[in-house]
Amino acid sequence: AQTVTQSQPEMSVQEAETVTLSCTYDTSESDYYLFWYKQPPSRQMILVIRQEAYKQQNATENRFSVNFQKAAKSFSLKISDSQLGDAAMYFCAYRSTLLTDSWGKLQFGAGTQVVVTP
C-alpha cells in the first residue's frame, strides 16, 4: 500500500515571502498522480495543483509550484509571494493509475498547517 508522509506539522511564513512544504511517498508503481490540496478554516478542500508522474516538467499554478523528484519519491510545494489567504492546512495526496480495486482512491498525508504573518 502506498503511504504519504508530510513531516512538517506547521510552517510559518511572512507575507510576500516564500514557503516550501515537503511531501514524500512510498510506492512501487511507475505511473500515478500527485496532488496538493488546501483546506482553509472553512474546511472546504480545494485542489491547488496536480502532477502526473510520467511528466518530467514540474507543474505550476500561478504562485504555486512543485518540485517533483520521482527517483527520490519527493513532491514539495512552493508558495511564492505568500498572502494572508494562503493560510490553511495543506495536504499532499497520491492516486494510483493501476486498474485495481483502489483505483481512484486518494491517499493523503497528515497535512501541514501554513501560518501567514503580516
Add this chain to the structure above:
Amino acid sequence: DGGITQSPKYLFRKEGQNVTLSCEQNLNHDAMYWYRQDPGQGLRLIYYSQIVNDFQKGDIAEGYSVSREKKESFPLTVTSAQKNPTAFYLCASSIERSSYEQYFGPGTRLTVT
C-alpha cells in the same frame, strides 16, 4: 450552481444511535466518495461508488454503511458499531473513477456523546 452539498454542517448524536449523513451532487458525476478526517491526520477513505447501485469498501469501512440508489445521492450511515464516530466527514465526487480530480463538499462535523 453545480456542486456538492452535505447536510447538516454540524450533527450531534447520543452513543448507540445510528445517524445518516447526507451527500448530494448536481455535477452529473458517476463516482462518489466518503472520507473521514480526524485531527492530525489526513483524510481516510470510508466507502466509494463508481456507479449507481454499486459501492466498495475503503480503508476504514467498519461501522459504516452506504447506499447509491440515485446518481446524485450517496448517503453515509454511521452505525452504533463504529467505535469512535466523532469526526469530520467529507463527501467527494469525480466525473468517473478514472478522473484525476475529486470535488469535495463542505463536510459534516459529527459529535457523538
